[in-house]
Amino acid sequence: MTCKKGGFVCIRHDEVRDLTASMLREVCHGRLHRANPSASRWGTPAVQDSQYRPEARVDICARGFWTRGQRTFLNIRIFDPMAASHRELSLEAVHHRNELEKIRAYGDRILQVDHGTFTPLVFTTSGGMAPKARSFYSRLADLMSVKKHQPRSSVAAWMRCRLSFSLLRSALLCLRGTRYSTPSNTDRGDIDCEATLVESGIRVDRLGIE
Template sequence: MTCKKGGFVCIRHDEVRDLTASMLREVCQDVSTEPTLLPLDGELLRYRTANTAPEARVDICARGFWTRGQRTFLDIRIFDPMAASHRELSLEAVHHRNELEKIRAYGDRILQVDHGTFTPLVFTTSGGMAPKARSFYSRLADLMSVKKHQPRSSVAAWMRCRLSFSLLRSALLCLRGTRYSTPSNTDISDLDCEATLVESGIRVDRLGIE
């Protein structure tokens, strides 16, 4: 689950990135994946661990998510909570540490140079979300519900299931090392979340949707 040999960890990361970008395109403008940050021009960043590379990139950028007209930058991390480096910490502490590492790497640079906001999206390989990721997808469910004129609970339930299946599929890939063609992303422009849940037999009350 932690070995990068064969590129499986990258595949796991990329599937969540592409799914999130496809959902953002339903409600935001100017959505892109792997956008390059603006280069530094003498700015002094707060943290020594800040990413100062000229070609630094984050995973997703979208305009108008948190604030109208402003760009939001997102970077994804998926970690194995059973890894040896996490054994002495609670899950809450590991979530916080991973979020903080992302914020220190990109947050100040994006605020000062790109004049945008930064949100780290931290997941566990088993499907858990860190607090900032939960806030992000809760907001995304609100926006998609309004855009699609569908119940917010149905949109949030579909979103949670879709993310969970993406992480589960990727975890199986890492464990088994099976070679298969990367599935194409689902076209959600005409998706009826409520009908999809009914057809799948998924009960919203068992998903813990906030």
Template sequence: MGITSPEKMAKEENRNSIKLTRSLTEKILAHDAKGETDQNVILELKETMSRNRQSAQMESLKSLKNVMRVETMRKIHIAQETGASNWLTCLPIRAKGFSLNKQEFVDAVTLRYGLPVEGLPKTCVCGDPNNVDHTMTCKKGGFVCIRHDEGRDLTASMLREVCRDVSTEPTLLPLNGEHTQYKTANTTNEAWVDVSARGFWTRGQRAFMDIRIFDPMAACYQTISLEAAHQKNERDKIRSYGDRIRNVDHGSFTPLVFTTSGGMGPKVKCFYSRLADVMAEKKHQPRSHVVTWMRCRLSISLLRSALLCLRGTKYSAPTTIDLAGLNYQATVVESGILV
């Protein structure tokens, strides 16, 4: 989490403090009331100390990697992705939607570092053994769909601030004999994507976006790198919709691929970078502030969805009793019920 131990850093920070204040200390001891410290030297010293501190942390991480489990190493790699740690950098202000209760915060930290999660049932209501990885992909309860829809609706809300003709789940134009490049392309007449907006990339052109949120700890991604997992999911989306949207709808298509922890794929970064540019220009706000807010909002949204998948109450459909043709007398007699 980037929280250093004051005890371990005390000696180094004391040496840094002495270096930064040496020139001022010398002037005080010499009773030099007119002399001034060179601020450029002080700034250069601070930058050097910052670089040395980062180098020391990287060396410490390298040494830890040699003794960590593979699963823990992958969790750290996931936590280092763009967008995966923004929820930790904001104050828990409830009015801004950034607050977590204590159970949510503990669960968020355990998910981040792959620590044991307490209180989970051993068996899911779907019948499979229950664990953290299973909760992120289990369709029971509809939480996976809620997680997807949360990202879709948030993206659409941002687009409505800067674009016209924004819609969710727009239906694509039907095919009338057109052929697609890939066999895995979606060729059904009722095909739709998650979000569309006019004039996002090119003036007057309709831009289509489709969202996918995948669990990087799933078994199918364990043998490939995190970057390859992002590229695979983006490639699958492009093969499903890209050729059809480009040639039939004459629009552009952008796959928005996230991890369950909030990490972003290459095309997602490009998309939200463009969105931040347009929003900053229209709202007359600093771009850095817009990007920071956007990443934090997406991070919190995906985190809450992941926590819902983890702790949300799942239930089995109630079993109904078929009363048609039921022989009440025979049932009472066979069951030995006292009349």
């Protein structure tokens, strides 16, 4: 669940990001952004501070979510609660630590430079939410309920189901996906084939090659 090979950790993050952006698009005005420079239809909102970490990117930006006319910046983190670094802490403490790390990295600059609000969306790989994420999706359920003219309880249940299945799919991918290393390119011109065969103990007569 924490292995970086195969890109599964990024896939897990990106699926929740895309799902959240698609739901926000239904209720917020202005342009939504995802931190995916390769996607031609989306921009990447940079944190406007050149003093440090000028390359910092948030995952989503939407206007009018918490306050009318004000931009809200969102950054998503999904962590494995069973990781070795979390074993000595309670789940509530780990949620709080992850939220604080995101706020320290983005909060002051977004408030002072971009004049917006910042909300960290912290999940566990098993589907749990940190307090600020719960507040965010509760507000999103309220807005979608009004927009769709549907009961809030139904909208909240649908939203929770979508998020849970998204995390479940990505968790299964992380557990069952194939890990691989990028093959290194070897200069075949410098290889002594005969010496290599002798050193490795390979018998030519058993290779079936003439």
